[in-house]
Amino acid sequence: MTFKDEFSDMRERLTDLAGRFRDTARTQAQGRTGPTGRQRLDTAYWSLRDLFTKDVTREGLRSLIHHETRATFHYFTREIDFDSLNALPWFKRYPIAFWRIFLALAYRLSPPRRIAFAVSILAFLLGLVEYLGIQAQSHNGKVVVTVPGNAGMWWLISIVLLILLLCMELRDKLDLKSDLEIARQIQLGLVPSEPFGQEGITIHCYMRTANTVGGDYYDIIELDKETIGIAIGDVAGKGMPAALLMALLQGSLRTLISAGFRGPDLISKLNEYLCTNIPSNSLVTFFYGELTSATGEIRYVNAGHNAPYVIRHDLSLERLPSTSIPLGIERRFSLPESTTHLGAGDRLFLFTDGITEAFNAGDEEYGETRLTEFLKTRGGLPEDQLLQSLIADVLSFCGNEKPNDDMTLMNIRRA
Secondary structure, eight states, X not given: OOHHHHHHHXXXXXXXXXXXXXXXXHHHHTTOOOOOHXXXXXXHHHHHHHHHHTTOOHHHHHIIIIIIHHHHHHHHXXXXXXXXXXXXXXXXXXXXXXXXXXXXXXXXXXXXXXXXXXXXXXXXXXXXXXXXXXXXXXXXXXXXXEOOTHHHHHXXXXXXXXXXXXXXXXXXXXXXXXXXXXXHHHHHHTSOOSOEEETTEEEEEEEEOSSSSOSEEEEEEEOSSSEEEEEEEEESSOHXXXXXXXXXXXXXXXXXXXXXXXXXXXXXXXXXXXXXXXXTTOOEEXXXXXXXXXXXXXXXEEESOOOOEEEOTTSOEEEOOOSBOOBTSOSSOOOOOEEEEOOXXXXXXXXXXXXXXXXXXXXXXXXXXXXXXXXXXHTTSOHHHHHHHHHHHHHHHHTTSOOOSOEEEEEXXXX
């Protein structure tokens, strides 16, 4: 379930809850006998309980406590060098660490919100000072503890300001999330969503983004009645910047194909265009092949992409290594073309590095060795089952660790 689905479901339950109270109020206003106060209280209780417990799982709570908390702390403190503080005594180390964390949080807020955040922290500290001013006095043989009354007031101010800041940041996130969901739908519309079939060739694809949008790209292009263009690529990075470059890659490739370019000439022109239009610190690994459905011949260029597997009908494996460096690095370089052949029952399996570079909690990589063993043992599964089984195997290997890169698979089979 996506964040948007969860938010919509929560909104529907809140609307239902409000509707129940509204119906009760309308019934009483019209003078008709409505539910008793106890019944209304029970209704409110069960509605609120359903709101906060529905779809909550033990795995979700465990992820919230172990993974999301650690990931959030790392996100806000990743630029802080805590190791440099280890040599300091504790009474210096902890205040300095607290101050650096405070600055790391404050710098990520807009200037007005930064002031509100600083005031809330100050109010909390003032409340703490007031609270520590506890006085203990002996009265008639008994110890009477008194707490200055201003502590609660300062903490109330701090809590109210922090809640207001949380609501403002949440509003911004929901607005951005809505835009990202639209961008996701547009991105998914740029790649084939249904299995492809032509003259004994079947192609199944699957893409799982690490974030709402991603930088992986795949495509299936009918060049003529007997030739199919197949492409898979990985833009360096992830998230919205990579998604924008992915859209540029897709549009450029299709435009050049429409202009009549094929094979190495096509990829050479694509590389020149990318070198001109993408940032100097970006690159694209890219595999492009032209498959003749009648003969099974594949002429391909592999520009620094993960070497695809040719899975023969007896489950023996072959690799298609890189033929050049990735795109977007040098404007002009050699792009040699290689050839392979798919016989009856053979498959071509392509993937991006989100598969092999997935890590588990022990910082262990899934790696190409596990991928090779998986294909040797389960490479004969039906196309759609093969892709789903591999994704499930990678996610099982990662455990509670969320994959941090996009994962894209393409499986081409010749009958």
